[in-house]
Amino acid sequence: MPRLHLGDWVDSGVDWLVAHLSWLFDAIRAVVEGMYDGIDAVLTAPEPLLLAGILAVAAWWLRGLVAGVLAFAGFALVDSLDLWDRAMSTLALVLVATVIALVISVPLGIWAARSKAVSAAVRPVLDLLQTMPSMVLLIPAILFFGLGTAAGVIATLIFALAPGVRMTELGIRQVDAELVEAAEAFGTTPRDILLRVQLPLALPTIMAGVNQVIMLGLSMVVIAGMVGTGGLGGAVNEAIGRLDIGFGFEAGVGIVVLAIYLDRMTGALGTQLSPLGRRAAAKARTTAWSYRLRPQVAVVGVVVLALVAGGMGIFGSSAGTSQAAATNVGKGKEIKIGYIPWDEGIASTFLWKELLEERGFKVTTTQYAAGPLYTGLATGQLDFQTDSWLPTTHAEYWTKYGKQLDDLGKWYGPTSLELSVPSYVKDVNSLADLKDHASEFGGKIVGIEPSAGMMGLLKKKVLKEYGLEGTYDVVDGSTPAMLAELKRAYARKQPVVVTLWSPHWAYSDYGLKKLKDPRGAWGKGDGVHTLARKGFASDNPRAAQWLKDFSMTEKQLTGLEAQIQKSGKGREQDAVRTWLKQHPGLVDTWAPVAREGAKSRAAG
């Protein structure tokens, strides 16, 4: 068989699109982000509990008293978990994606219902959109729309489109042919047949589709979190990245609350919208539990709460903090830092957030998966990131995007890659010892993401060097999975071999042995580099210079990492502040403010 270069074609197709249709993507991006910002602003403006009240009144109206009370309880729970802003951001994202998905899918479904050819053409496209692994679509989405909301919305949208189209088509096709014929027989125009017969009768099915669109959208937010949409999806990703089961669960509960609320509300809305459903609901017996607000009362309630919310939003706005003029280098200039949820990445990112804010910059930090992070940096969506392992681990990304990036140099190193075993495994001290203990370890080496540079190195070089091919299988997985497996085995004192690297907090949490590499198969260690987008250095010469001069010792880094671990999730910057207080002078060392006569020193 000749090799089809499908991948190359896709590559060049994507390149062509980026080169020639960027105006279109920018326009879409502007629309999507505008919608998102608008909805998010509305959702986050009022006090959380007030908005919870508004949502509860809506539930009371649509479904009854119990639903209202439960809705309020659910949203209060989200607020008490400190997830309110994230939840609202996720809600806004899902709403935007849903609205756009419906705007596209309902007309498409109608068209498909009326034309067999369209139906036949649309179906495989929907299959593709729905089953293509989402990460495969996510990266091009970043290339087209940049990191952030737009890409997240588009990715969600693509995934959620299919049920909207399918259910609309099905709903319309299900309408009794005799009814359509009856309408025709009385001289109804095709447009009126659609609007007055088919759509009203298809409405319950279409609403089931809307419901599915929302549910699939919510299930995509975690993946969308990888491209920096933040929200609950971002929280889940952060938690997974750090094996923080508790926080992950909390964020997951937040998603569940949203999902249940939206599911029940759209279901009830479907009944309210369709005349048949309204009639059935009116017939049902009314009890105190299922007593529903009259629409007028509900509207009045929502309006009153919304007015209160608006008022408090106005009076509750807080004043910004002012900066001392001497140290105010940034003058409010915005800098965007992206990071991978690796510990040294988090530590250095929040360290620099604190340092730059001290110096008057406005800093936003967003977490990404490695691929989107590099893509975002290369396309100029982000200003810099501090956690690039070069030349080995991130070699692939460097080859692909190196030309569009500035290397601001290494701030920590050397790092090392290794296989490690718990220290209770007695006789295994070196890679060479592994061969004879294969059965002890079940012939398994617990790996991380197959895309990681060290996995390639391990499979292609290290195993061969020590003759472990055939005796060991490298288990592909993910870093959290590897850490979870290590934790499990460690608790039971079972032998286990994991792929690890230094620095890593696992070495301080567990008693681990790095297996010696007498043949040097892992190569020399990487340095942890700071990479900036092209042009960052000329836009922010001072900050770039600080970053170039930046370096940390292992003691400093592990100390800071430990402080962050101790402080817990969401308090990274507090931890950085505490740590900086314990180490006075570091701020001025790492971000020297140009005083009279000090300029030459900074330049030199």
Added chain:
Amino acid sequence: MSSRLQAEHLFKVFGRRPDQAVERLRQGADREELRADGTTAAVIDASFAVEAGEIFVVMGLSGSGKSTLLRMLNGLLEPTAGQVRFDGQDLTALTDRALRELRSKKISMVFQHFALFPHRSVRDNAAYGLDVQGVPRAERERRADEALALCGLAGWEDSWPDELSGGMQQRVGLARALATDADLLLMDESFSALDPLIRRDMQDQLLELQKTLKKTIVVITHDLNEAMRLGDRIAVMRDGRIVQTGTAEDILLRPANDYVASFIQDVDRSRVLTAAAVMDTEVSGDEANCGCETATPDTPFAELCAISARLTHPVAVLDADRALVGVVPRQRLVGFLGDEQGEPAACENGGKVIARA
């Protein structure tokens, strides 16, 4: 050309190359030959005329093409060949818009499974056709209520279709068709989904309404009894062709072929036949002189039997001018019921009664 509705050499072929198929059908090919090529000839060379105020019944078994034929009469289906003339206007030549206009004002339809809109109330269903025409709400509701009252549904206007029984639902369907004041009413197996008693009621009601409304009605049915009850004239369809057109008595007494003959075997003749069909027209002239009960040519068969049972001699049939047009001997009545029209043969016993029932 004075007929209200005229079908001229209508063909409807589904499948590929319908025009070629029509050509072959004209040359005498039958349905089966075409089916082998994957085309279906639903209606083949159908011609008939319906006069104003007439109930015309198209009768046939399922698959005979009668429903397809009906849908060509209001342009829901476009004939593959042939013409439909309604008030002298060729439907096949109309634009879609003009055709819709015609359907909304002049032709209405009643469906087999009622086809009521479940999301509209009974009143709104009945008003549907007027709604399409753009009649203002107040007027269309008034006219809808009138049509509902006409169909015996006064008081049910605010109900919903699924709250009504099948018979009542079909009355709504009928009211919907009558509300537009259309001249032509097409009824597609409208009563066949109802149970027999209700069906009888509905048939009676339709006949009753027709006495005052005088619509032109085309009824499709597979039920020969219904065809005989309702139809001023009946067309019998088989395999897409009309095999016979005539009055109920024509079909009953003079079936055009074995198919029609086998069809009418189960018909309850006593309901269809009238004195005119049964009477012996070779009259001598003195049967009407005795002052006993007489019949008219329209007297139904059953009533004729009752009269006959009360008389000792044949029943005299008098026309509107009380002139004798025929006589009905009792033996003839019995012969018609038993489908025996020959003369009785003499018995070996010389006519003595040897057996008692």
